[in-house]
Amino acid sequence: MVMERAKPRLSVRLGKLELEYPTLMGSGCYGSGEEYSPFVDLARIGAVVLKSVTRHPRLGNAGPRLVTTPGGMLNAIGLQNPGIDYYLEHEVHKFADRPCAVIGSVAGFSLEDYVDVAGRLAARDEVDALEVNISCPNVASEGETFACSPQLTSQVVRAVRAVVKKPLIVKLSPNVTDIAAIAREAEAGGADALAVINTVRGMAIDVERRVPRLGNVTGGLSGPAIRPIAVLAVYEVARVVRIPIVGQGGIETTRDALEFFLAGASAVSIGTANFTDPRIPARIAGELEEYLREHNHGSLDEIVGKANVGLRSPDEYEGDAG
Ligand SMILES: Cc1cc2nc3c(=O)[nH]c(=O)nc-3n(C[C@H](O)[C@H](O)[C@H](O)COP(=O)(O)O)c2cc1C
Known part of the structure; x- marks a missing residue:
């Protein structure tokens, strides 16, 4: 008799939030999921992370806001959104009864902004958890980006944690020298999970017109x-924190x-x-199951962090120069 092997477990916990699938849709890239429901069975994805919302409405940046580049895309949307008042009154009720989890995303330009929007959202x-987008300038410290400062990261995460009981994901920026140091502050401040990474700063120039290709110059x-x-x-980040990480940046295939x-x-x-x-x-959810089965794993967590990097410890790092 051929025994049918048990289906490998793909579910994942982010704090108290249990997701059936380990795939989230990145903020600003999937609307609220509704737009895609004619093409996609939303029950086969873990969660949709909504576009970041701010305290006041934002029209966003002047165009062009998107430019394609080799292997990627530059964007400078400028956090266009209707502001939290409108959002709560006219948008959030539409997120009820989604067949996947719904994660709200909060952005701000001061501690007060984050606390106000996070608490109300x-x-x-209709919202199962919150992601905090800290890749925003803090007006009170000369526009320093929250995510680029361990102190500001600590302050904003602690302030939001004080008003939010639901699972809290803090989204880190790659535009820093030592992302591990920032990750530690976010964990100590009470984050349940970390989203790693937001976009990498860049710029493209039209050489005929000799002007930046983005209306905002950088993106x-x-x-x-x-x-x-x-x-x-x-x-x-995984080497220094114990909370789960939501990895992102350029994922197109299961591999x-x-x-x-x-x-x-x-x-x-x-x-x-x-x-695209x-x-x-x-x-990806389906193919992950196949991969785990082929490699005799009963669940996804058996492979988390299992890249064999030999004996290399942080003390052995001697630089990556070519
Ligand atoms: C057009 C666009 C809009 C985005 N808007 C947001 C946003 O509002 N809040 C946020 O935290 N991240 C935003 N992101 C970042 C993505 O959620 C994601 O973290 C990043 O693009 C890296 O993943 P990817 O390479 O799979 O796109 C945006 C990205 C793009 C391309």
Whole structure:
């Protein structure tokens, strides 16, 4: 008799939030999921992370806001959103009864902004958890980006944690010298999970017109071009924190996602790839199962952080110069 092998377990816990699948849709890249429901079975993805919302409405940056680059894309949307008042009154009720988890995303320009928006959004039943996008300038410290300062990261995470009981994911920026130091502050401040990474700063110039190709001059690079940066960031963060990591940056295929799990991520998020094929996340869920079965694993957590990097410890690092 041939015994049917048990299905490998793909579910993942981010704090108190249990996701059936370890695939999240990146903030700003999947709407609220509704737009994709004619093409995708949302029950086959773990969660949708909503576009970041701010205290006041924002029109966003002047165009062009998107520019394609080799292996990726530069964006400078400028956090366009209707502001939290409108959002709570007219948008959030639409997120009820989604067949996957819904994670709200909060952005701000002061501690007060974050606390106000996070507290009010987390109070809504339609939202299962919150992600805090800290890649924003703090007006009170000359525009220093929260995510680029261990102190500001600590302050904003502690302040939001004080008003939010629901699971809290803190999204880190790669535009720092030591992402591990920032990750430690976010964990100590009370984060339940970390999203690693947001976009990488970049710029492109039109050489005929001799002007920047983005209306905002600079922007954030996403897509496959940033994947090795993101995998390294996950690897470095995973060595210093105990909370789960949602790896992201350039994931297009199951093998890409596997790199992140092996580097130490417990879940992955897909952003830019959705613009070319919104079915990728559901496909990855199916193919992950196959991979685990082929390699005799009963659950995804058996491979998390299992890249064999030999005996190399942080003290052995001697630089990466070519
Ligand atoms: C057009 C666009 C809009 C985005 N908007 C947000 C946002 O509002 N908040 C946020 O935290 N991240 C935002 N991101 C970042 C993505 O969620 C994701 O972290 C990043 O693009 C890296 O993943 P990817 O290479 O799979 O896109 C945006 C990215 C893109 C391309």
